[in-house]
Amino acid sequence: MTNASTAMARKTNSKRGIRESNELLILEAAEQVFAESGFKGATTDAIARQAGVPKANLHYYFSTKEILYNRVMEDVCSHWLAAAQSFDKTDDPSTALRGYISAKMEQARKRPYGSRVWAMEVLRGAPAINSYLHTVLKPWYEERTKKLNGWIEAGKMDPVDPQALFFMIWATTQHYADFAHQISVLNEDNNLSDTQYARATEQVCQIILKGVGLKQQS
Amino acid sequence: MTNASTAMARKTNSKRGIRESNELLILEAAEQVFAESGFKGATTDAIARQAGVPKANLHYYFSTKEILYNRVMEDVCSHWLAAAQSFDKTDDPSTALRGYISAKMEQARKRPYGSRVWAMEVLRGAPAINSYLHTVLKPWYEERTKKLNGWIEAGKMDPVDPQALFFMIWATTQHYADFAHQISVLNEDNNLSDTQYARATEQVCQIILKGVGLKQQS
DNA sequence: GTCTATACGTTGATAGAC
């Protein structure tokens, strides 16, 4: 009985271990392929090849391409939320904006495929994340808009439209992931080095902070 | 002979007229469908339906999907160039940047599909416009970088990295076309009105100009 | 859990009547 249940547990764990590791492998490959070709353009065959598993195996773990895509979008959305939280670590506008911009830039650097999948999804009209946009992004955006307006009323920064500011931050930071190929062409066909990327992050912070009337700090 | 050549000319003109108008119809539909689904995801059938012509007819005018796509990209690139020219209408940095940003914003408003096709193309690694990026975009970018550095050395604006500035302008202005769906979700599910869009343009100019140490003007 | 073989729909492209 003990042996049996131990064996069963081991087997179950083993199964879960295999399942989890294979799902991870496939999800990672899917994020990349979906980022390159979009939902329609991506093929389960290409994803399977990228993951190094037979196509039938992919369908064993994710019965349909749409289910796999939705799982990828869930991951991407959860990472967006993680970066978004860095906005709330302080009540000082300069520190908050600088921290948020830096977090977004770091994310664009470390998870470029996630950013691109998001871009692809929005470009096609965001059918898969429509509810997420309404129930998560919009409330987040409205709360932070209030916060910004509070700072503006307190005279801590220029009376800018929070909407324009957020769009500028999102667009600019995500540009470094989404348009990486174009950027490399303008950089002698090399991706930005760590040094160049750190400098870019600093420049983005500087221009935006000064642009909304905030002193450099933090 | 006169009659014959007149008849032939008329027939030729007629043919050309039909060809041009049908090609235009198909190109317009193609720009839209490619913008929504990317090169791989778009189907010639969907494009033909969008254009209101039989699929076989589309293939009569554009023998392959790739040729059609390249024609669409040519159009998109030529429009990019047109907006880029507004940068050179003056030697005053404030006026030049404001004019360029406004032109890009107007283009994002009037030709959103063009912007999205460009974005889709760069997202997949820009195989179709690779040579264009090297022979047109890069030289343009390097020339204007020199111009900006000249202004900086002359003390007319802050010593910002021209690269970061251009990326910010491109990213932000194109965001209004590429992420229009997301923007509408944050705007009570309505597209930005003309008034809102004018305000957004003004805000983008204001933040960026101030951000690089330029006085408002023009 | 793995993988080969395959069913079955879709897509790009063409043939050939009008």
Next chain:
DNA sequence: GTCTATCAACGTATAGAC
């Protein structure tokens, strides 16, 4: 120049042996 019918290639998904 237009359009129906068609085909080969490719795509998703599954069956069934291991």
